[in-house]
Amino acid sequence: MxxxxxxxxxxxxxxxxxxxxxxxxxxxxxxxxxxxxxxxxxxxxxxxxxxxxxxxxxxxWSKPKSHTVPGMFLRRLPLPSNTPTIDYVPLNRDQYHHENPPINPLDSGIKSVEEDDIDVLQSCNGLLLCSSFRLRHHSCNFYVYNPTTNKYRALPRPIGFGEKIVRGVSIAFDPSKSHHYKVICVSSHSKLLKGISWVQIYSSQTHTWRVYDDILVGPFDVDFETGVFWNGSINWISRASETSLRFDVDSESSNILPMPPLTDGLRVQRRFAFFNVCLGDYLHIGLFTSAGAQLEVFTMERDFSKWVLKYLVNLEATIMELHMPVPLPLVYWKFLVLGCFWDETEKESSCLMIYIPGKIGCYNIEEKCLKNVCDLNISSNEGWIISPTCKWVAGYPYIESLCCV
Incomplete structure (x- = not known):
């Protein structure tokens, strides 16, 4: 039994x-x-x-897996077409076996449905804030696009859209806290009232805009097109004032953001090379000094109290290696710095991603060396419109995301 x-x-x-x-x-x-x-x-x-x-x-799943950015979206505006091109550039293809998005991601995403030419405004933790390409924001349509899932959402137009001058639109998304995101639209009634602005907030929870109760008051030269989300706030820069502004997304309050000092008496305006976040850890600003190709790289303290000079980088030797004439006024140098990133493949060091017409290079700050990342096709006149402070070319980090937009 x-x-x-x-x-x-x-x-x-x-x-x-x-x-x-x-x-x-x-x-x-x-x-x-x-x-x-x-x-x-x-x-x-x-x-x-x-x-x-x-x-x-x-x-x-969204908890950080590494400090390395696997790739970036390169935005270029080849004149005279006035139509931006967006290309995906892999920066770290092999180490973590990331699967790349489409080479021209917007062509298979938003542009496959919408008739407008699409431009990228901002990258935030795996999401791209995009707009239809127009010379004026008040005629734009705005989109949130996830290149990992190849899904997008067309946002409704902000309240009173067309009656106000849109100063800038920014996205805030922290996947470690929530799968929802917010979009901040800053506008004003007149070009004469540059120091006074109004804010509207779009929430992916409600899919609607609502007006922020208070006005936004700050320096006249705050550039609301440069919004970067870091440490719970949308942060903006100013080119000449001692301070700028940030907007705390959770508490919905505006606060003063200090700016790096204008240390050079001959310099009346900051010459920004880049303003970006390195995977949520550091908020970086890169400023060119008056001493040729010398670049100051600052990081912001977590309490927003001050900027700390982290690196002083002299790119002159690198420029000479690229057979660029030195010394010439900065505006004539045919390169620009796309941002500062953490590269675990390069002995866990900080690197500057540098765009040169026809290629992208990675400059290791500690080793003081430049390696070629990839070669690019360029338009016949692209080399003539590039300078270290131009806005024709920009780089937006790519991070994988499961966010349902």
Whole structure:
């Protein structure tokens, strides 16, 4: 009788069956998948789809995996077409086995449906804030695009759109806290009232705009087109004033943001090379001094109290290696710095991504060396319109995201 009982016993569950029956263990395994592989895995079963689609799993998956940016979107405006081109440039293709988005991501996303030419305004933790390309913001349409999922959302126009002058639009998204995002639109009634602005806030929870209760008062030269989300705030720069502004997205309050000092008596305006975030950890500003190709790289303290000079970089030797004439006024140098990034492949050091017509290079600040990242096709006149402080070319970091826009 006992032998018969043993014959009827079921075999112990296999390792795969144990995983399949344990949601917590399965989540720990799935959270290590790259985004594209994870999205494909959602087709395995309804249960897997339910787990992967759960906003709580999205927050778990979004916890930082590394400090390296796998790639960037390069935005160029080749004259005289006045139509921006957006290309994906892989910067770290092999180390973490990221699966790249489309080479021309907007062509297969927004532009495949919308008739407008599309421009990128900002990158924020995996989402791109885009607009239809217009010379004036009050005739634009705005979009939030996730290049990982190749999905986008067309935003409704802000309240009173067309009656006010739009100064700038910025996106705030922190996937470690929430799968929702907000878009901040700053506008004014007149060009004469540059120090006084109004704010509207779009929420992905409600899909509507609402007007911020208070006005935004700050220096006349705050550049609201330069908004960067960091440490819970949209941060803006000013070119001549001692201070600028930031907007705390959670508390919905405006605050003073100090600016790096104008140390050179001959310099009446800051010459910005870049203003960017390195994967949420550091807010960087790069400023050219009057001493040729000397670049000051500052980082902001976490309490927003001051900027700290982190690097003093002399790019003159690098420019000479590229056979560029030195010394010439800065405006004639045919390169620009796209941003400061952390590169674990380069002995865990900070690197400057440098755009030169026809190529992108990575300048290791500690090693003082430049390596070629990739070659690019360029228009016949692109070399003539490039300078270190121009706005024709910009780089936007790419980070994988599961956010449902």
């Amino acid at each position: 006992s032998k018969q009982h043993r014959f009827n016993e079921e075999p112990p569950p296999s390792a795969s069956e144990k995983i399949e029956g344990n949601d917590d263990l399965l989540k720990e395994i799935l959270r290590r998948f790259p985004a594209k592989s994870l999205l494909r895995s959602s087709c395995v079963s309804k249960r897997w789809l339910s787990l992967i689609s759960d906003p709580h799993f999205s927050l778990l």
